[in-house]
């Protein structure tokens with residue numbers, strides 16, 4: 001996966017002042033019905049408490065107003081507080097509707113992988129609905145493998161949904 005950004009896109013650490021745009025993009029992704037079992041984005045306080053500080057990034061359009069320049073974001077949570085899983089995280093990635101399909105997700109994921117690997121995180125996992133073709137493609141291209149499909153794992157709007165479990169085991173952390 002290339003580490004370069006698409007033209008007109010810059011990637012930087014997520015900051016507190018990005019909160020409104022991050023949560024708006026989160027909600028737009030949830031509204032697709034193919035991103036998560038959640039239907040409502042968390043508050044910033046909930047988001048901030050759940051996500052690891054060191055591996056939160058936003059993609060921005062550097063030419064846009066700061067109040068409307070965020071194109072997408074990526075962040076992760078630990079999967080467990082057991083010390084044997086200290087290097088295992090589960091991430092979320094959400095791109096604004098107008099910026100999807102232009103390589104922004106791929107660029108954010110590449111930066112996130114490099115950041116987590118440099119910090120000793122050895123496994124990144126993701127649960128993706130089988131209907132979410134763009135996300136499956138994005139992650140497979142970034143080196144994630146399909147562990148398996150968890151059947152009828154939960155209900156979204158009353159309908160049972162399968163979830164594909166993917167993981168990327170760092171080849172550099174031995």
Ligand SMILES: CC(C)(COP(=O)(O)OP(=O)(O)OC[C@H]1O[C@@H](n2cnc3c(N)ncnc32)[C@H](O)[C@@H]1OP(=O)(O)O)[C@@H](O)C(=O)NCCC(=O)NCCS
Nearest residue numbers: 029035093094095100101102103104105106134135137138
């Ligand atoms: C899934 C998502 C994060 C992908 O990000 P993106 O910036 O749109 O993806 P990219 O442009 O980097 O594309 C990555 C790959 O997916 C492919 N892709 C993108 N949109 C696609 C679509 N609608 N259908 C099929 N493939 C698609 C791209 O072609 C690319 O593959 P390629 O390099 O072989 O061409 C984004 O669409 C999104 O935010 N969706 C809503 C929220 C969501 O579902 N989040 C993920 C939860 S698991």
